[in-house]
Amino acid sequence: MKQLSLLAVLSLAVLAAFCLDMFSGSYPVNPGSALAGWQQRDTVDALVLREIRLPRSLLAALVGACLGLAGAAIQGLLRNPLAGPGLVGVSNCAALGAVIVFYFGLSGLAWYALPVGGLLGAGLGAALIFFLAGRQASVLGLILAGVAINAVASSLISLALNFSHNPYAMSEIVFWLLGSVADRSMADVSIALPFMLVGWIVLAGSGRFLDALSFGEESAQSMGFSIQRQRALIIVGVALTVGAAVSVSGNVGFVGLVVPHLLRPLVGAEPGRLLIPSALAGALMVLLADAAVQLLSPQQELKLGVITALVGGPFFLWLVYRMRHDVV
Amino acid sequence: MSTLTVEQARVVRNDKAIVDGVSLRLAAGEVVGLIGPNGAGKSTLLRAMLGLIKLDNGHCQLAGRNLSRWTLRQRARQLAYLPQQGESHWPLTVSRVIEMGRMPHLSPWQRPGARDRQAIAEAVEKTEVEDLLTRVVTTLSGGERMRVNLARLLASQAPILLADEPIASLDPYHQFHIMEIFSEHARSGGSVLVVLHDLNYAARFCDRLVVLDKGEQVAQGSPREVLQPDLLRRVYGVDTRWVEDGDLSIIVPMGRYRSHH
Numbered sequence: 001m002k003q004l005s006l007l008a009v010l011s012l013a014v015l016a017a018f019c020l021d022m023f024s025g026s027y028p029v030n031p032g033s034a035l036a037g038w039q040q041r042d043t044v045d046a047l048v049l050r051e052i053r054l055p056r057s058l059l060a061a062l063v064g065a066c067l068g069l070a071g072a073a074i075q076g077l078l079r080n081p082l083a084g085p086g087l088v089g090v091s092n093c094a095a096l097g098a099v100i101v102f103y104f105g106l107s108g109l110a111w112y113a114l115p116v117g118g119l120l121g122a123g124l125g126a127a128l129i130f131f132l133a134g135r136q137a138s139v140l141g142l143i144l145a146g147v148a149i150n151a152v153a154s155s156l157i158s159l160a161l162n163f164s165h166n167p168y169a170m171s172e173i174v175f176w177l178l179g180s181v182a183d184r185s186m187a188d189v190s191i192a193l194p195f196m197l198v199g200w201i202v203l204a205g206s207g208r209f210l211d212a213l214s215f216g217e218e219s220a221q222s223m224g225f226s227i228q229r230q231r232a233l234i235i236v237g238v239a240l241t242v243g244a245a246v247s248v249s250g251n252v253g254f255v256g257l258v259v260p261h262l263l264r265p266l267v268g269a270e271p272g273r274l275l276i277p278s279a280l281a282g283a284l285m286v287l288l289a290d291a292a293v294q295l296l297s298p299q300q301e302l303k304l305g306v307i308t309a310l311v312g313g314p315f316f317l318w319l320v321y322r323m324r325h326d327v328v
Numbered sequence: 329m330s331t332l333t334v335e336q337a338r339v340v341r342n343d344k345a346i347v348d349g350v351s352l353r354l355a356a357g358e359v360v361g362l363i364g365p366n367g368a369g370k371s372t373l374l375r376a377m378l379g380l381i382k383l384d385n386g387h388c389q390l391a392g393r394n395l396s397r398w399t400l401r402q403r404a405r406q407l408a409y410l411p412q413q414g415e416s417h418w419p420l421t422v423s424r425v426i427e428m429g430r431m432p433h434l435s436p437w438q439r440p441g442a443r444d445r446q447a448i449a450e451a452v453e454k455t456e457v458e459d460l461l462t463r464v465v466t467t468l469s470g471g472e473r474m475r476v477n478l479a480r481l482l483a484s485q486a487p488i489l490l491a492d493e494p495i496a497s498l499d500p501y502h503q504f505h506i507m508e509i510f511s512e513h514a515r516s517g518g519s520v521l522v523v524l525h526d527l528n529y530a531a532r533f534c535d536r537l538v539v540l541d542k543g544e545q546v547a548q549g550s551p552r553e554v555l556q557p558d559l560l561r562r563v564y565g566v567d568t569r570w571v572e573d574g575d576l577s578i579i580v581p582m583g584r585y586r587s588h589h
Contacts, residue, residue: 079417208436211428215477216415218380223484224404224432269418 068282071256097121122243179305199240207272254312
């Protein structure tokens, strides 16, 4: 019951944040006139709301849900509260894929070039993890593979920036990497959503396994789970959700780290029960952050990834500071 | 009732046989002790009998059927594993930990029903963890944590328990308590295979002992047959003596055996 009320409260909060985000852009939209002209798109208000704000808010919610869910799953898998979805290297690979699209000037050719590049990068990243860490991948093997892949991907991103032909392309890459859901269309939503959906189903289904994993890998196996299969599923799920999220939004950091950590005490620290609330709270956090960037600096818009990092960074410091006492 | 047997089990790691030609049978109603020096292959044999690692040779059968032909879930309803250190990575409540023991019986979104609650209540009673139910498992002492983990296994109602040095780091009260729970489990028709280092607990609580040394099975039989000074000297390199006092007989390690070359 406690779990149900948590889910209900979070769902309502997501709904409220969604509405807030929809109406917090620089152009003041009158809800009445927007809704009146919704079907015909014959008022400016309706047009703005439907063509600009809706895809933006939808993406904010979807990206947040992906990051929150993937963060909870990866923390459960690695049994480490300091792990995040970026740790396994997939998000940097997705970013690299998108950067390559920018670098070769493909982003102007077709609207789908950017997300497809990102998704390909994420897929390649996940394949690399399996190749590097091997089928028997231990927790340490996974983390090391992730660190190595992250390092290679970031160095290639730097290389692309270094050799960028013109300053315009370079600033395009840098701004994209900062993370944002501004100026997206429903096409971006529709290309990312199928991957996200599959990823959500895979990750949401891993709850029991993550619970069993609380007692160690051999215990989980003796409780009826195939470690290799479940671990592979979670990595695929993280690659799908995070890859799709990064492909349409760039790097929106710290959500996957902060959200599960904040919620953990509310679900009795159970890794399985943490999953869906983390997805909702991730959506909530990114929606609020997106509303904040629009309200705080309507002219020179702050990037979404900058504000989540500004909030998440100090939180991470506080987390490390607090854990210091636990360890000693 | 299920029996678990291994025949001619062999496990090789890095070209070295860690378990070599071990055969044993664990029947309903008995507590079998697995003893031997560090590195003798006891834990490896236990893991192989659970199906956690593959045998390089020989086979392992559960109720007459090859272990690999059981699904993992079916297997989990028959075999329960108590690892050396009861790991708990998250601050879960004790009651939820025990409830998670029902996992092999529940489909992914199924809530525990009356039968599950019954099994949990019995496990709680047998392990006497009533007072701990609302506690957080990471704050428990070693002995309490072992009891809670044992409650989780008993809640699964798996007839066969395999325990890897469960009492090695516990105080005497908890050592007795854990071993008594094993005896009780065997009396009610289950079976227990337990890795032990304390020879007196082995003598007192086990129906049968299996001795491993360098991966090979060097003896098998009743505690009194097996725990003989010459065998123990050979296997452990320790001199021992049986001391009798009335109806009590205990085995006392006297010191390291010094060979005269």
